[in-house]
Amino acid sequence: MALTLADIRHLFDTYGAIAYSGEPVTQLQHALQTAALAEEAGADETLVGAAFLHDLGHLLNLQGETPSERGIDDLHQYFALPFLRPLFGDAVLEPIRLHVDAKRCLCAIDKDYFSTLSADSVRSLKLQGGIFSTAEADDFMRKPFAQDALSLRRWDDLAKRPERVTPSLDHYIQLIERLAESHRAAAGTRD
Numbered sequence: 001m002a003l004t005l006a007d008i009r010h011l012f013d014t015y016g017a018i019a020y021s022g023e024p025v026t027q028l029q030h031a032l033q034t035a036a037l038a039e040e041a042g043a044d045e046t047l048v049g050a051a052f053l054h055d056l057g058h059l060l061n062l063q064g065e066t067p068s069e070r071g072i073d074d075l076h077q078y079f080a081l082p083f084l085r086p087l088f089g090d091a092v093l094e095p096i097r098l099h100v101d102a103k104r105c106l107c108a109i110d111k112d113y114f115s116t117l118s119a120d121s122v123r124s125l126k127l128q129g130g131i132f133s134t135a136e137a138d139d140f141m142r143k144p145f146a147q148d149a150l151s152l153r154r155w156d157d158l159a160k161r162p163e164r165v166t167p168s169l170d171h172y173i174q175l176i177e178r179l180a181e182s183h184r185a186a187a188g189t190r191d
Helices: 005-015 026-038 045-052 056-058 088-110 119-127 134-141 144-159 169-190
Strands: none
Touching: 005 026, 005 056, 005 169, 026 045, 026 056, 026 134, 026 144, 026 169, 045 088, 045 169, 088 119, 088 134, 088 144
């Protein structure tokens, strides 16, 4: 079943106030901050859209607050994809799918990265398969959209400040509406 844009807004309106996995922000604050950081970095709209939607799987597969404390990996990076695929192309979906593996890769390729992770990110890293080997990191880096996923991951890690001011939910809903319309138009030209 595909989500509509109204469904996405409903998910944020209904579940956005849930705490973001042991962090001092809500799910909505985290989504808005990640997208705002992407915009501030000059990312294109597809990557900003991916940043906004990257944790939507948490809102679709509710496991309560901080599931990693209970040994649960909710596989959120995969969970939302079937619901989003009719709306968006790979430039939005692949960074979402790869953002967890990007954390595993960054731990392997950046000697300082692991020390910047929050306690929950360290817990979830173990549940998600741990730090990549050199060969796994090399394989990851060759994937399409790997660089976008690495950027998304870094914004994800920084999007945990309760005092951060961001554009509104409406701002990002309008952005993903444009992306969905563009995807529909491109799909129409392929038919």
